[in-house]
Amino acid sequence: MPIKLQESDLYLPIKHFLSNLGYQVKGEVKNCDIVAIKDQEVLIIELKLTLNITLLLQAVERFTLADNVYIAIPKQATIYKNKQKQLKKLIARLGLGLIVVDIQKTQQYVEVINDPKDYTPKKNKRKQKALLKEFNLRQGDTQKGGSTNSTAGLTAYRQRAIRIAEYLLQSPPTSGASINKAIDEPQATQFLYNNHYAWFDKIQRGLYTLSEKGKLELIDWKKKTKNINQLNN
Known part of the structure; x- marks a missing residue:
């Protein structure tokens, strides 16, 4: 096995394999390394360089989200070569x-x-709903499966906040209703009010502009988005 092999090195080969089978594939969705969807079928794949009890426990827990759960490891992993059967x-x-x-x-x-078979425990509908919501709202495949939070974090929520910030960067103080009309973001007012990332400054009642923190961090996140897109091509 290559000395510098990482879990994320398994991602693109599996993504290409599943994409060729007609699946839509995205990495790091609600802490699942890979989520793939085709019609009504949901697959979850957990990536590891070797197999241990932590991975098995993690994979079994994923049955609360999907019927089909896979473990993916390198063929060169010692445990697979020595204990394959x-x-x-x-x-x-x-x-x-x-x-x-x-x-x-x-x-x-x-x-x-x-392939998975036989074991079909009761689904956690709330967690499954959150998984599918994040998958469907996220624009594109923004994170490599197996990447860590230090190199990831571009969730659907942050993508929507970035769209609002980009609009405010080019506009005078604006209301949530105006942003909704301009970029089709129905929760614009809520994003501005909650101000989760401290990107927005309230000028007066109902009018917001982009904060200095928002301007600086928007530049960084646009660079990260560009890098992520390049890694997934």
Whole structure:
């Protein structure tokens, strides 16, 4: 296994594999490394460089969000090379699916070893709703699966705040209703009022402008968005 291999190195090969099967794929949605949706089918894939009890517990917990949960590891992982037969039995017994990614210097190969089956516990409807809401509201695939919060964080909520901030940057003090009309953001007034990131200054009742903090952080987030888009192409 390459010394500098990271969990996120498994992401693009799996994304391309699932995309070719007709799935829409996004990384790091509500702490799930990969979420893939096709029609009404939801897949969750957890990425790890090796297999341990923490990963198994995490994967089983994902059954509250989707029927089909996979673990993905490098084919070069020591436990897979040495305990392949026992590993496949264990994962199948838990009702999980197993994906291995063969990491080569110039090419990566994805193989589905087994699909999830048998184990179908009761779903947590509230958490599943939050997962699907974040997936559907997020514009594009903004985070590599397996990335950490220090290099990620571009949630659907922040994307919407960025759109409002970009509009205010080019406009005089404006109301939430005017922003809604201009960029089709029905919760613009709520974003301005809550001011979660301290990006907005209230000039007078109902009128807001972009704060100095908002101007500075908007520049940083636009750069991050550009970098994320380049990484996913």
